[in-house]
Amino acid sequence: MRERLRQWRRHFRRVPAIGEEQAFLLLAVYVGIVAALAVVCFRIAIEGSRLALLGSSLQASPLRLVLAPTLVGLLVGALVQRFFPRAPASGVNQTKAALYVDDGHIPFTAVAGKFVTSSLAIGSGHSLGPEDPSLQIGAGFASAIGRVLGLPREKLRLLPSLGAAGGLAAAFNSPIAAVLFVVEEVIGRWSAGVLGAVILSAVASVSVAQWFLGADPLFRVPEVHSVDPRELIAFGGLGLVGGVAAVSFLRLALGARRRLLALPVWTRYLQPAAAGFLIGCVALAYPQVLGAGYETIDAVLHGEFSWRTLAVLAVLKILCTGLSFASGTPGGLFAPTLVMGALVGGAMGRLQAAWFPDLASPLALYVLVGMGTMFAGNLRAPMTSIFMILEITGNYTIVVPLLVSNTVAYLVSLKFQRTPIFDVVARMDGMDLPSTEEQREQSVLRVENAMRAPDGPVLKPGETVAEALGRTGSATDGFLLVHERGRDWSGVTRARLLRAAEGAPDRRVSEVTEALLPQLHPDHPLEAALRLVREWWPLLPVVHRADSSRLLGVLSLDDILATYRGDPPSSGAPRAAVPVDDAGGTATSA
Amino acid sequence: MNGGKIRNLRPRAEGEADSGLALVAQHRGLVLAGLAAGTVALLFLTSAVSRVYRAHVERLAREWSARGEVAVRAHRPEDAVEAFENAQHYARHDPRGRMRLAEALLLAGRGEEARSHLLALWARAPGDGRVNLELARLAAADGRAAEAARYFDAAVHGSWEVAADLARRRARQELIALYLSRNALPQAEAQLIALAPDLPRDAESRTELGEDLLKTGSARRALEAFEAALASEPRHVRAAAGAGMAAFRLGDYSAARRHLRSAVQKRPDDPATGRALATTDLVLTMDPLLPRLRAAERARRLGLAWRTAWARVQACAASQGVALAADPQGPLLEGASMLLHAHRQLAALEPQITPGVLRRDPERIDSVMDAVLAAARASQDCGPLQPADEALLLIGRRHAADEP
Numbered sequence: 002m003r004e005r006l007r008q009w010r011r012h013f014r015r016v017p018a019i020g021e022e023q024a025f026l027l028l029a030v031y032v033g034i035v036a037a038l039a040v041v042c043f044r045i046a047i048e049g050s051r052l053a054l055l056g057s058s059l060q061a062s063p064l065r066l067v068l069a070p071t072l073v074g075l076l077v078g079a080l081v082q083r084f085f086p087r088a089p090a091s092g093v094n095q096t097k098a099a100l101y102v103d104d105g106h107i108p109f110t111a112v113a114g115k116f117v118t119s120s121l122a123i124g125s126g127h128s129l130g131p132e133d134p135s136l137q138i139g140a141g142f143a144s145a146i147g148r149v150l151g152l153p154r155e156k157l158r159l160l161p162s163l164g165a166a167g168g169l170a171a172a173f174n175s176p177i178a179a180v181l182f183v184v185e186e187v188i189g190r191w192s193a194g195v196l197g198a199v200i201l202s203a204v205a206s207v208s209v210a211q212w213f214l215g216a217d218p219l220f221r222v223p224e225v226h227s228v229d230p231r232e233l234i235a236f237g238g239l240g241l242v243g244g245v246a247a248v249s250f251l252r253l254a255l256g257a258r259r260r261l262l263a264l265p266v267w268t269r270y271l272q273p274a275a276a277g278f279l280i281g282c283v284a285l286a287y288p289q290v291l292g293a294g295y296e297t298i299d300a301v302l303h304g305e306f307s308w309r310t311l312a313v314l315a316v317l318k319i320l321c322t323g324l325s326f327a328s329g330t331p332g333g334l335f336a337p338t339l340v341m342g343a344l345v346g347g348a349m350g351r352l353q354a355a356w357f358p359d360l361a362s363p364l365a366l367y368v369l370v371g372m373g374t375m376f377a378g379n380l381r382a383p384m385t386s387i388f389m390i391l392e393i394t395g396n397y398t399i400v401v402p403l404l405v406s407n408t409v410a411y412l413v414s415l416k417f418q419r420t421p422i423f424d425v426v427a428r429m430d431g432m433d434l435p436s437t438e439e440q441r442e443q444s445v446l447r448v449e450n451a452m453r454a455p456d457g458p459v460l461k462p463g464e465t466v467a468e469a470l471g472r473t474g475s476a477t478d479g480f481l482l483v484h485e486r487g488r489d490w491s492g493v494t495r496a497r498l499l500r501a502a503e504g505a506p507d508r509r510v511s512e513v514t515e516a517l518l519p520q521l522h523p524d525h526p527l528e529a530a531l532r533l534v535r536e537w538w539p540l541l542p543v544v545h546r547a548d549s550s551r552l553l554g555v556l557s558l559d560d561i562l563a564t565y566r567g568d569p570p571s572s573g574a575p576r577a578a579v580p581v582d583d584a585g586g587t588a589t590s591a
Numbered sequence: 592m593n594g595g596k597i598r599n600l601r602p603r604a605e606g607e608a609d610s611g612l613a614l615v616a617q618h619r620g621l622v623l624a625g626l627a628a629g630t631v632a633l634l635f636l637t638s639a640v641s642r643v644y645r646a647h648v649e650r651l652a653r654e655w656s657a658r659g660e661v662a663v664r665a666h667r668p669e670d671a672v673e674a675f676e677n678a679q680h681y682a683r684h685d686p687r688g689r690m691r692l693a694e695a696l697l698l699a700g701r702g703e704e705a706r707s708h709l710l711a712l713w714a715r716a717p718g719d720g721r722v723n724l725e726l727a728r729l730a731a732a733d734g735r736a737a738e739a740a741r742y743f744d745a746a747v748h749g750s751w752e753v754a755a756d757l758a759r760r761r762a763r764q765e766l767i768a769l770y771l772s773r774n775a776l777p778q779a780e781a782q783l784i785a786l787a788p789d790l791p792r793d794a795e796s797r798t799e800l801g802e803d804l805l806k807t808g809s810a811r812r813a814l815e816a817f818e819a820a821l822a823s824e825p826r827h828v829r830a831a832a833g834a835g836m837a838a839f840r841l842g843d844y845s846a847a848r849r850h851l852r853s854a855v856q857k858r859p860d861d862p863a864t865g866r867a868l869a870t871t872d873l874v875l876t877m878d879p880l881l882p883r884l885r886a887a888e889r890a891r892r893l894g895l896a897w898r899t900a901w902a903r904v905q906a907c908a909a910s911q912g913v914a915l916a917a918d919p920q921g922p923l924l925e926g927a928s929m930l931l932h933a934h935r936q937l938a939a940l941e942p943q944i945t946p947g948v949l950r951r952d953p954e955r956i957d958s959v960m961d962a963v964l965a966a967a968r969a970s971q972d973c974g975p976l977q978p979a980d981e982a983l984l985l986i987g988r989r990h991a992a993d994e995p
Contacts, residue, residue, distance in 0.1 A: 031626075031630075034630070035630060035633065038630075038633045038634060038636075038637045039633070041637050041640075041641060042636070042637055042640055045640050045641060045644045048644065048648075049644065052647075052651075057651050057654075057655070057677065057681075058655075058673075058677050059673075059676060059677055059680055060673060146626070149622070149625070149626065150622060150626075213637060213638075213641045214641075215684065217683065217684045221683065221684075221689075221711055222711070223707045223708075223710050223711045223714075224710045224711065224713075224714045296680060302707070303704050303707035303708060303711075304703045304704050304706075304707050305701075305704050364707075365707070
């Protein structure tokens with residue numbers, strides 16, 4: 002027996018220890034699993050509160066319709082003001098704050114508060130969705146795990162993002178969309194290590210969530226088929242209408258939130274209840290506005306409403322979601338955004354079928370494209386919006402109309418609502434988080450924006466110092482480039498040349514040059530060039546990528562700083578190559 | 592997990608002596624055991640909660656489904672739709688529930704919604720006979736005949752959970768009705784031929800088959816079907832009438848007269864059968880080319896045929912304003928020219944229709960009949976045919992078919 006134990010011990014010692022990176026990837030899987038378990042409980046809690054508050058029928062009684070959101074609004078208002086002040090904050094922003102501000106720390110009370118208040122609010126019919134809270138619940142659990150494990154700051158900062166991906170993937174049942182959203186909106190950068198961990202977390206999460214909740218999507222998607230290319234014009238129109246609807250919603254929600262936040266603090270106890278009462282009143286006539294609204298999407302996908310009803314419902318859903326959001330009721334905007342999109346898309350699809358019956362795809366196609374369109378316009382996550390719909394439908398014939406419509410809506414939203422909703426909300430909450438959209442939209446300055454023609458001749462290594470000084474003439478650059486043999490470039494300061502000329506004017510230039518210079522290309526980011534320009538390399542050659550003996554221009558620290566300051570170029574923009582003549586001079590110097 | 596305690600855990604700075612994972616490595620047994628225990632607890636909690644939730648939801652789905660069935664039986668389709676929608680909410684991916692919802696929507700007249708559900712069911716199970724049948728009916732109602740035929744065909748060859756043979760037969764019958772309504776007679780005939788072996792052997796089914804075959808123009812197969820029906824139930828009126836019509840179409844006027852007389856005796860108020868019987872009688876009494884006729888009788892029939900044709904030509908010329916004395920070689924319309932030719936031929940042959948002439952020269956019978964039939968053909972566009980005119984044409988057609 003002892004011998005066997007010794008054998009086992011020896012066997013285990015032979016198993017290679019895993020490195021930190023592999024351990025982190027394993028941790029990502031673990032985080033995904035835990036996030037999924039939490040989100041499964043959260044979704045069941047929402048459904049449970051819906052059953053308890055509104056009853057098992059999708060058409061609740063009028064009394065319940067008005068009382069449930071009102072009374073729950075009162076309760077949620079009190080809970081938020083007394084115990085969970087961070088519950089109304091956006092899960093996306095809290096995860097970003099964990100990444101950029103709080104060293105990966107998300108208070109567990111915020112997670113618990115989000116769980117309780119969101120499940121009550123959504124279950125009672127407030128027009129909010131479970132995805133953003135799920136994202137935050139996943140991030141919160143991940144943060145707790147990271148802290149229990151005592152991870153280093155760098156890893157701990159990243160861990161909530163993995164939990165967020167897991168939470169969102171479990172809520173949406175769509176891992177690709179979750180990965181894209183977290184990378185696009187929370188982390189804001191693509192690197193292999195981060196992406197791998199996020200993917201593992203999302204995949205693990207979806208697998209566990211499907212184990213408990215089933216693998217089917219949140220709503221039943223009818224068959225859709227490819228469209229006539231001429232119909233893309235209609236989808237462009239849908240993008241336009243969706244973009245306008247998105248901007249209307251954003252202006253309404255953000256404006257109302259700003260106004261309600263300006264009211265005395267005691268009113269915040271009542272704001273969710275007031276919003277709930279108004280939503281309940283609307284629901285008496287149009288119960289489809291209640292809650293996350295997946296049933297409404299399902300009904301629209303199956304052609305349940307006329308275009309007039311769809312248009313009215315779209316307006317009411319925008320109003321109700323704006324009310325819920327502005328009142329500080331905890332919950333997310335993802336699902337209501339999809340519902341708004343489905344309603345707008347459905348209305349447009351109905352009109353298309355009425356006006357151009359020969360050029361009308363199935364209604365479900367318009368509904369699905371509308372969902373993606375509104376997502377792109379409201380949440381400004383264009384990649385996520387496309388892949389999410391693809392994941393939901395599993396049908397690639399939808400790609401082209403989706404691309405057309407989403408792009409139009411995104412551009413409309415970008416034009417009329419400069420700051421994305423998450424960034425505005427973060428600023429309202431007193432945080433200035435880095436905006437991933439600003440980063441994305443920012444134009445990168447490149448070497449070609451700053452380079453200029455050299456103000457002096459290009460020297461040859463074989464010429465004498467005296468000859469070289471004779472050719473410099475009135476050149477103002479204190480540093481002169483030397484074109485070495487082949488594709489190399491070096492340089493020498495004018496002062497050094499002068500010193501060398503005093504002692505031995507017949508010395509070759511090659512005897513006084515510095516070491517070889519690093520070379521730049523016009524497409525290099527200016528940031529990279531900044532790291533290379535040192536005091537001892539005051540001027541760097543910018544050469545052609547295919548032929549580094551071909552000088553395109555030069556770049557100095559002053560040129561870079563002037564470009565960052567936005568100063569006008571001092572000597573034009575020498576985009577054309579600077580030919581090096583046989584004597585080593587340049588066209589400019591000549 | 593305790594939020595307060597967790598908050599006190601200070602995040603470790605980069606470059607601190609031990610990385611967190613190294614610390615985990617030092618105490619990994621303890622930390623990992625703790626995490627494993629926490630995870631297992633969460634797993635058990637989630638399992639328990641989801642099991643309770645799922646059981647509750649399944650119960651709700653059953654309850655709503657039962658309410659839907661009650662509403663269907665009580666002919667309250669809107670209530671049924673609501674109940675089945677609720678049931679679907681709790682058993683979202685139950686295809687049977689979705690099928691019931693689609694059927695309730697059809698009952699409520701909400702075809703488009705039903706179609707959307709049916710299409711989704713079809714995508715899941717393209718060979719489901721019931722789904723295909725409902726889709727076919729919707730397509731047929733919307734006038735999309737090709738699509739309807741495709742779905743009907745899939746329903747015929749699809750899978751059925753109960754009474755598959757009966758369901759397939761009914762689906763095929765609906766497909767036949769669709770083809771007949773669209774005048775797609777060869778397709779309808781093909782389906783009827785395929786249907787025949789599956790039909791019960793009773794007179795009613797055979798009669799229906801015969802009637803449909805008759806509509807497709809397949810008179811021989813129709814006659815077989817009617818005769819099979821009459822064999823099992825000799826007094827079946829529709830079978831007798833159908834057999835008479837089929838025999839009439841086939842040119843078997845003796846059989847047609849037998850069946851039609853039988854049908855008219857049992858149901859004298861059927862005008863179509865009565866008219867067919869009258870025409871059949873005329874054919875049989877006017878035909879001078881029948882074998883074994885005595886010369887006097889043949890001459891009488893030939894004379895009757897001549898007079899009928901002569902009267903028809905006169906009436907036709909009068910109705911069209913054609914002067915029968917005009918020169919047929921002159922500048923005339925084609926119809927008028929044919930009429931004048933027929934008139935001249937008939938006029939030339941009149942003295943030859945005597946028993947003596949016919950006995951001496953039997954070839955004259957054919958030339959008289961040719962002229963009579965040419966006159967009947969020339970005048971067939973002049974208004975509705977009288978029974979005697981129709982009989983003449985049928986006689987002509989009958990003997991044209993006999994010629995080699």
